[in-house]
Amino acid sequence: MIHYVCKYTPIELFAGFDEQYQVLESMRKDYPDADRVGHANLCGFGKAVIQAVYEGTVTQIVLVNCCDVMRRVFDIIKKSGKCEFVYLLDLPHENKSCSRVFFQNQIECLKKSYQSFSGKAFDQKKFLAAFGKQESSSSEYVGIVGARVNEEMASFVREKLQMPVRNHTCTGNRLVCFPSVEEESLFADYSAALLSQIPCRRMDQNAGRKQLYNDPLLKALIFHTMKFCDFSFGEYQEVKEDFPVPSLRIETDYTVQSEGQLSTRLEAFRETLTGEWRKGPMDTLKNYVAGVDSGSTSTDVVIMDRQKAILATVILSTGKGAQASAEESLEQALKQAHLSRGEIGTIVTTGYGREHVLGGNETVTEITCHAKGAFFLNPRVRTVIDIGGQDSKVIRLDDHGNVVNFVMNDKCAAGTGRFMEMMAHTLGLQLDELGALGDEWQEEITISSMCTVFAESEVVSLIARNKRVGDIVHALDKAVASKTASLVNRLGLEGEYMITGGVSRNLGVVHAIENKLGIRLFVSPMAQLCGAIGAALFALE
Numbered sequence: 001m002i003h004y005v006c007k008y009t010p011i012e013l014f015a016g017f018d019e020q021y022q023v024l025e026s027m028r029k030d031y032p033d034a035d036r037v038g039h040a041n042l043c044g045f046g047k048a049v050i051q052a053v054y055e056g057t058v059t060q061i062v063l064v065n066c067c068d069v070m071r072r073v074f075d076i077i078k079k080s081g082k083c084e085f086v087y088l089l090d091l092p093h094e095n096k097s098c099s100r101v102f103f104q105n106q107i108e109c110l111k112k113s114y115q116s117f118s119g120k121a122f123d124q125k126k127f128l129a130a131f132g133k134q135e136s137s138s139s140e141y142v143g144i145v146g147a148r149v150n151e152e153m154a155s156f157v158r159e160k161l162q163m164p165v166r167n168h169t170c171t172g173n174r175l176v177c178f179p180s181v182e183e184e185s186l187f188a189d190y191s192a193a194l195l196s197q198i199p200c201r202r203m204d205q206n207a208g209r210k211q212l213y214n215d216p217l218l219k220a221l222i223f224h225t226m227k228f229c230d231f232s233f234g235e236y237q238e239v240k241e242d243f244p245v246p247s248l249r250i251e252t253d254y255t256v257q258s259e260g261q262l263s264t265r266l267e268a269f270r271e272t273l274t275g276e277w278r279k280g281p282m283d284t285l286k287n288y289v290a291g292v293d294s295g296s297t298s299t300d301v302v303i304m305d306r307q308k309a310i311l312a313t314v315i316l317s318t319g320k321g322a323q324a325s326a327e328e329s330l331e332q333a334l335k336q337a338h339l340s341r342g343e344i345g346t347i348v349t350t351g352y353g354r355e356h357v358l359g360g361n362e363t364v365t366e367i368t369c370h371a372k373g374a375f376f377l378n379p380r381v382r383t384v385i386d387i388g389g390q391d392s393k394v395i396r397l398d399d400h401g402n403v404v405n406f407v408m409n410d411k412c413a414a415g416t417g418r419f420m421e422m423m424a425h426t427l428g429l430q431l432d433e434l435g436a437l438g439d440e441w442q443e444e445i446t447i448s449s450m451c452t453v454f455a456e457s458e459v460v461s462l463i464a465r466n467k468r469v470g471d472i473v474h475a476l477d478k479a480v481a482s483k484t485a486s487l488v489n490r491l492g493l494e495g496e497y498m499i500t501g502g503v504s505r506n507l508g509v510v511h512a513i514e515n516k517l518g519i520r521l522f523v524s525p526m527a528q529l530c531g532a533i534g535a536a537l538f539a540l541e
């Protein structure tokens with residue numbers, strides 16, 4: 001079995017040697033061998049290739065020098081001696097006549113190298129038979145572009161969006177035309193066919209990629225960026241400016257981690273695109289609904305009647321797990337409202353634990369619920385800043401309270417409630433004490449790192465230098481404000497503004513964000529309950 005990693009790889013050539021071939025794109029949980037022999041800043045895909053070789057699942061591989069990572073991966077695999085056959089194909093980054101001649105020579109060199117390695121003769125008929133028919137579709141779809149996405153992730157996206165999905169990343173849109181059967185021009189035509197595909201973003205001449213975005217069947221775009229690979233982010237910026245198609249950017253480290261956060265982004269994007277979120281109506285014989293927001297740090301419950309009057313609210317720590325915390329919170333809310341469970345017509349759940357709360361009739365993402373709840377509390381709001389326990393979101397609303405666009409922080413606790421909780425612990429304070437202290441500062445101090453681990457080290461150092469606690473807290477507030485402001489600026493300033501989530505109770509952070517952005521934030525006494533309020537409103541609908 002010969003493995004390959006790039007759509008420009010001449011895989012039909014392997015059929016001429018009667019060899020099977022397979023794309024190598026499997027995602028992993030970790031890379032113990034790759035972390036040991038490779039650089040720490042290799043992208044996740046490069047590490048996955050190295051790990052597959054070291055584990056013995058790959059014995060023959062053809063790489064393409066599309067980027068520096070692949071060159072380094074080739075060096076590591078070659079030096080390891082763990083691969084029977086490893087070859088680095090030199091790909092010209094343009095499609096000109098001289099480039100096609102050069103690539104033809106590269107293909108013929110690969111052919112000779114594999115012939116020498118395997119001792120097999122090349123069969124032209126089997127080579128030509130490997131070119132299959134190109135399938136076409138006339139249905140609308142969502143396109144995935146950017147950094148490499150394998151079939152596992154493409155299927156995950158397809159499941160969450162509940163729409164047809166086409167993968168236009170590294171090997172997902174391979175389209176090679178049938179070459180001439182004339183022997184003297186066979187590999188010249190093959191070279192031209194390979195280089196004439198919709199160009200990779202890394203090609204010098206990649207204007208042909210516009211056909212991906214001009215496709216009338218394209219409903220939306222998912223841009224995948226990968227940690228330590230900044231190259232694909234540039235295309236995201238360009239397309240957002242030049243093409244009006246709805247788009248969402250997601251980032252991974254090419255592992256199977258963080259499915260929860262990816263689910264939230266993708267499902268919220270689907271809700272934005274389709275306006276669909278639920279399957280069945282409320283039980284019309286009952287007069288009350290409940291919204292349950294199962295977050296990472298707290299579980300919030302709101303009970304509401306048909307007139308949208310809030311009858312009960314509960315906020316409990318999620319320390320017992322999503323299911324147990326939701327049950328306890330709901331029971332307390334029912335007791336507060338003097339109602340029984342049987343009097344609740346519909347329960348809508350939201351938050352990271354929404355799928356694990358038993359007894360809920362439907363689920364809606366926290367992005368859509370926070371938008372709904374914020375608009376209910378203040379219909380003038382057009383930008384919602386939600387700083388929760390483990391993530392931050394900025395949500396743009398239209399005049400009817402619908403989600404127009406949103407951005408989230410990536411897989412990092414920086415600037416979230418968890419960040420402030422850890423800093424409070426380091427300072428020997430209760431979390432609720434931080435709010436007032438942040439407004440009682442005298443000396444301007446700066447925390448230079450937003451990484452939770454490094455920021456904690458800086459706080460310890462400041463304590464050792466006898467800096468005032470209020471000054472340190474103010475520095476932390478400014479750090480959170482800077483992180484939040486970068487998210488807001490990605491959407492653009494558009495008021496009025498509201499802050500939701502548990503951090504909304506921290507006035508030091510609120511004031512720091514206002515100063516950083518030059519805006520005023522609306523802070524509702526029910527700001528932390530926005531997600532649960534939105535869920536209850538959806539239950540009524």
